[in-house]
Amino acid sequence: MTRRVIWWIRRDLRLRDNHALVAAWETAEEVIPVFVLDPGLRHAPTRRRAFLLSGLRALDEELRARGGYLVVREGPPVEILSELMRETGSTAVFAEGDVSPYARRRDTEVASRLPLVRMGWPTIHPPDALQKEDGGPYRVFGAFRRRWWSLAIPKIPPDEAIPSRWRMPAGIPTLPLPEIRAPEGFPAGERAAWARLRSFVEGEEAPIFRYRAIRRRVDGEAGARLSPYLRFGMISPRQALQAALEAESRAPDAESRRSVRMWIDELIWRDFFMALLYAFPDLRRRSLRPSWKTLSPPGDDQDLEAWRGGRTGYPLIDAAMRQLAQEGWVPNRGRMIAAFFLARHLHIDWRKGERWFLENLIDGDPAINAGNWQWATGAGLDPLSTLRSFDMIRQARQADPHGRYIRRYLPELAQVPDAFIHAPWMMPEDVQREAGCRIGWDYPRPRLKAAEGTEAQNRG
Numbered sequence: 001m002t003r004r005v006i007w008w009i010r011r012d013l014r015l016r017d018n019h020a021l022v023a024a025w026e027t028a029e030e031v032i033p034v035f036v037l038d039p040g041l042r043h044a045p046t047r048r049r050a051f052l053l054s055g056l057r058a059l060d061e062e063l064r065a066r067g068g069y070l071v072v073r074e075g076p077p078v079e080i081l082s083e084l085m086r087e088t089g090s091t092a093v094f095a096e097g098d099v100s101p102y103a104r105r106r107d108t109e110v111a112s113r114l115p116l117v118r119m120g121w122p123t124i125h126p127p128d129a130l131q132k133e134d135g136g137p138y139r140v141f142g143a144f145r146r147r148w149w150s151l152a153i154p155k156i157p158p159d160e161a162i163p164s165r166w167r168m169p170a171g172i173p174t175l176p177l178p179e180i181r182a183p184e185g186f187p188a189g190e191r192a193a194w195a196r197l198r199s200f201v202e203g204e205e206a207p208i209f210r211y212r213a214i215r216r217r218v219d220g221e222a223g224a225r226l227s228p229y230l231r232f233g234m235i236s237p238r239q240a241l242q243a244a245l246e247a248e249s250r251a252p253d254a255e256s257r258r259s260v261r262m263w264i265d266e267l268i269w270r271d272f273f274m275a276l277l278y279a280f281p282d283l284r285r286r287s288l289r290p291s292w293k294t295l296s297p298p299g300d301d302q303d304l305e306a307w308r309g310g311r312t313g314y315p316l317i318d319a320a321m322r323q324l325a326q327e328g329w330v331p332n333r334g335r336m337i338a339a340f341f342l343a344r345h346l347h348i349d350w351r352k353g354e355r356w357f358l359e360n361l362i363d364g365d366p367a368i369n370a371g372n373w374q375w376a377t378g379a380g381l382d383p384l385s386t387l388r389s390f391d392m393i394r395q396a397r398q399a400d401p402h403g404r405y406i407r408r409y410l411p412e413l414a415q416v417p418d419a420f421i422h423a424p425w426m427m428p429e430d431v432q433r434e435a436g437c438r439i440g441w442d443y444p445r446p447r448l449k450a451a452e453g454t455e456a457q458n459r460g
């Protein structure tokens with residue numbers, strides 16, 4: 001009898017460097033690729049869902065080019081998978097591990113009823129390999145990073161590990177995937193992910209060689225724009241690391257090499273936050289710094305609404321928040337400044353901002369988002385993040401020196417002269433008239449709480 005297994009796809013929408021898929025092919029003669037539209041997905045934010053669905057279409061096309069196809073079903077995973085195993089005579093389900101509490105609960109339930117084989121992780125190193133000698137998790141990035149580099153760079157399976165002719169039974173009933181377009185600027189799928197990575201690391205003038213400089217900016221290319229692809233595993237972080245190490249070996253000078261290392265650091269931060277969520281399933285709900293308190297006097301709902309809607313009166317914050325609403329994506333520096341502002345200037349609980357980001361980001365990821373929120377606001381444990389002095393106007397000038405980013409997302413400030421673009425409330429009356437932007441009318445006055453109370457406490 002033909003040995004047949006299911007490849008259960010979750011956040012690994014790719015054929016290459018996929019440990020679960022390689023293991024499935026090593027075990028069986030036929031592999032059935034399955035995506036289960038979990039009822040919970042109906043509530044997923046529209047843009048992220050569109051990116052996922054469009055990525056599933058791209059994966060289906062790749063499979064069809066090899067003679068296979070994607071089986072899509074909707075319902076509770078454990079029910080759907082048992083049904084499919086019965087229908088197709090499959091003997092096991094292969095899937096990549098995941099770190100979120102929801103995914104782990106789901107997988108435990110499936111594993112209690114079906115032969116589920118978990119292989120690989122959405123990280124470079126497995127989260128359980130990145131623990132201290134006493135078995136506990138790292139809470140501070142520096143020590144985590146040292147441990148990370150002490151491990152051998154993981155090997156990527158050769159492309160030939162996946163057969164070029166896909167073998168699976170014909171005619172398994174599948175739901176049609178809706179004709180949905182990926183969000184603007186992010187064509188979905190493994191091919192698009194590779195095109196994005198290559199354009200970042202290849203060639204003598206590769207942007208990765210300038211990363212140290214561009215990462216502080218919001219007004220142009222700030223990075224690889226790879227995060228949505230990594231979020232859904234259209235490319236693996238190991239492949240990104242390998243491409244970066246190859247770029248490093250061709251780097252024309254020391255500055256370029258430093259830039260490559262800094263980009264690799266971002267991939268390590270990614271592993272760090274994944275390992276943190278794995279160790280602390282309540283990372284989204286609880287500040288890792290036990291003494292952390294929201295500053296007083298607390299911000300109110302109007303403050304939160306102004307922040308969400310990009311109407312705080314601080315142009316860089318407002319531009320970032322409007323970009324988030326319009327595009328579902330914001331460069332890292334914009335996210336950092338907006339997060340810091342919510343918690344440290346408007347005195348609003350970081351978890352409210354975290355939720356809003358997660359609802360709106362195409363790359364929204366519970367581990368990376370919550371981890372960054374904790375670190376950017378000082379609720380995390382790394383002492384650096386709380387001791388950092390953060391002059392918002394200076395940060396804004398550095399991130400968008402000519403106000404190009406601000407003018408793009410805040411058309412009401414289009415005519416404001418460069419000198420006032422980061423602090424428009426300083427414009428004299430006649431300049432406001434000339435710029436067609438009256439403060440308090442066309443653009444809000446700056447919103448700020450008096451810093452007092454627990455600020456000093458949180459620095460401790």
Ligand SMILES: Cc1cc2nc3c(=O)[nH]c(=O)nc-3n(C[C@H](O)[C@H](O)[C@H](O)COP(=O)(O)OP(=O)(O)OC[C@H]3O[C@@H](n4cnc5c(N)ncnc54)[C@H](O)[C@@H]3O)c2cc1C
Pocket residue numbers: 215222223224225226227228230231263266267269270273330331332333335336339357358361363364365366368369370372373376
């Ligand atoms: C408040 C806040 C919330 C965030 N929420 C998310 C989120 O939900 N999902 C998400 O993927 N990223 C999140 N980030 C991290 C970061 O902003 C994005 O990963 C980055 O902007 C993506 O752009 P890029 O692909 O050009 O990154 P690059 O600068 O090119 O970096 C390459 C990759 O490294 C990883 N990376 C980069 N910066 C970080 C970081 N600070 N922490 C962890 N991994 C990083 C990403 O996977 C990224 O694609 C958040 C950052 C902040 C400050």
